[in-house]
Amino acid sequence: MAMIIKGKKRLSGEVEIESSKNAILPIIAASLLTDDEVRIRKVPNIKDVTTIMQIIKILGKQVKEQERQIIISGKLMNHHPPYELVRQMRASILLMGSILSREGKVRISLPGGCAIGNRPIDLHLKGFHGLGANINFDNGDVIAKGRRLKGNHIYLDYPSVGATENLIMAAVLAQGDSYIENAALEPEIQDLANFINSMGGKVTGAGTNVIQIQGVSELHGSDYTPIPDRIEAGTYMLAVAATGGQAVIKNIIPEHLKAVSAKLEETGVEIKEYDNHLTVKRDSYIKPVNIKTLPYPGFPTDMQAQFMSFLSCARGSSIISESVFENRYMHVQELQRMGAEIKIEGRAAIIKGVKELTGAQVKASDLRAGAALIIAGLTADGSTILTGMEHVERGYEGIITKLNALGANITQN
Numbered sequence: 182m183a184m185i186i187k188g189k190k191r192l193s194g195e196v197e198i199e200s201s202k203n204a205i206l207p208i209i210a211a212s213l214l215t216d217d218e219v220r221i222r223k224v225p226n227i228k229d230v231t232t233i234m235q236i237i238k239i240l241g242k243q244v245k246e247q248e249r250q251i252i253i254s255g256k257l258m259n260h261h262p263p264y265e266l267v268r269q270m271r272a273s274i275l276l277m278g279s280i281l282s283r284e285g286k287v288r289i290s291l292p293g294g295c296a297i298g299n300r301p302i303d304l305h306l307k308g309f310h311g312l313g314a315n316i317n318f319d320n321g322d323v324i325a326k327g328r329r330l331k332g333n334h335i336y337l338d339y340p341s342v343g344a345t346e347n348l349i350m351a352a353v354l355a356q357g358d359s360y361i362e363n364a365a366l367e368p369e370i371q372d373l374a375n376f377i378n379s380m381g382g383k384v385t386g387a388g389t390n391v392i393q394i395q396g397v398s399e400l401h402g403s404d405y406t407p408i409p410d411r412i413e414a415g416t417y418m419l420a421v422a423a424t425g426g427q428a429v430i431k432n433i434i435p436e437h438l439k440a441v442s443a444k445l446e447e448t449g450v451e452i453k454e455y456d457n458h459l460t461v462k463r464d465s466y467i468k469p470v471n472i473k474t475l476p477y478p479g480f481p482t483d484m485q486a487q488f489m490s491f492l493s494c495a496r497g498s499s500i501i502s503e504s505v506f507e508n509r510y511m512h513v514q515e516l517q518r519m520g521a522e523i524k525i526e527g528r529a530a531i532i533k534g535v536k537e538l539t540g541a542q543v544k545a546s547d548l549r550a551g552a553a554l555i556i557a558g559l560t561a562d563g564s565t566i567l568t569g570m571e572h573v574e575r576g577y578e579g580i581i582t583k584l585n586a587l588g589a590n591i592t593q594n
């Protein structure tokens with residue numbers, strides 16, 4: 182399946198943002214921490230949610246899916262998520278902490294690398310070990326065992342989002358108190374902590390770099406709505422700005438988009454923030470800027486590719502430095518095929534703005550590379566044919582419908 186984008190349409194209107202992919206995935210993983218009923222509302226219709234739901238059904242959980250809601254209940258019958266599903270989604274590793282916590286053991290395939298880099302899980306495993314689990318490897322799987330984990334101080338060498346989430350889930354039913362030091366600060370971690378606390382957990386300090394988890398003997402059900410997706414929102418902000426348009430981005434938490442909004446303003450884009458929406462408008466040329474991706478509250482790596490497409494037509498040269506993942510430049514060669522002038526030097530990309538991009542046949546290698554190529558196609562002269570749509574579907578609900586409602590001309594074949 183390919184997406185055909187006829188470029189040079191100025192976007193305008195309103196777009197509604199869904200719940201966050203990176204919040205709902207750990208929340209679904211944490212629903213395994215109780216047998217009681219967990220109801221999650223405003224569920225986005227994206228492939229990653231379908232995949233994790235397939236996995237937890239196979240693990241024995243009862244699942245009811247109603248319009249935009251999922252209701253999860255019942256016992257875990259299995260501690261071994263199947264390889265075929267796990268390999269489709271890196272976030273499957275987030276099931277490790279909660280299964281270990283509930284079952285005293287978990288076996289899961291090592292996720293390996295992916296298009297954006299190596300992505301080891303050493304920090305997750307070091308943390309589980311610190312909580313008293315034994316870790317072994319067999320046939321490409323990692324096995325963690327520990328009847329009742331014991332609270333401890335865990336220092337993370339790097340504020341890994343996934344390791345922080347996995348360790349919160351492992352520690353929540355442990356004996357005694359745990360402290361995660363140098364924890365990640367991402368809003369999705371606060372959302373996971375809020376969800377666990379709504380189930381009777383005792384997690385404090387989420388959103389700071391020391392998170393305290395007071396172990397409890399059991400958790401109960403909950404009814405929860407995850408936070409809006411700051412990366413989906415940022416992607417639409419960039420799409421509108423790239424086309425020189427003007428739009429309202431609805432159902433967001435503007436605070437979570439500070440780094441993106443500030444950089445856009447530096448390029449000359451006008452952003453106005455309100456309680457739960459913002460407006461974006463560009464009516465002048467794009468000033469070049471320099472960006473370094475960093476853990477939150479720094480500029481998000483998940484917005485790097487989209488920003489690069491935007492800067493491809495800036496008036497002058499910009500430098501983007503990717504410090505989170507070592508190989509997140511797979512979109513560059515595709516942007517070059519559309520006429521962008523980008524040079525990679527180590528971890529930096531030097532983007533010399535060109536007057537305009539031209540449509541080409543390009544391929545998405547990962548989720549955000551796909552989003553970046555869509556943005557490039559929206560601004561380009563002529564038609565862009567994008568393949569690798571399955572990556573985009575992992576994280577963007579109805580992206581063609583939403584962009585066309587803003588005035589884009591996108592079809593699928």
Ligand SMILES: CC(=O)N[C@H]1[C@@H](OP(=O)(O)OP(=O)(O)OC[C@H]2O[C@@H](n3ccc(=O)[nH]c3=O)[C@H](O)[C@@H]2O)O[C@H](CO)[C@@H](O)[C@@H]1O
Nearest residue numbers: 203272300301302303304305341342343344482483505506
């Ligand atoms: C489902 C989800 O929420 N995914 C997000 C999560 O991924 P994820 O949780 O995988 O990202 P991490 O914060 O763990 O990774 C950041 C860096 O730490 C390294 N690392 C991580 C763990 C580990 O044990 N050892 C190690 O070296 C990684 O290789 C990477 O270079 O945060 C990333 C960074 O904001 C985002 O790009 C992803 O969209």
Ligand SMILES: C=C(OP(=O)(O)O)C(=O)O
Nearest residue numbers: 271272297483548549576
């Ligand atoms: C890298 C991403 O996701 P994941 O960690 O699930 O691969 C992303 O959302 O951009």
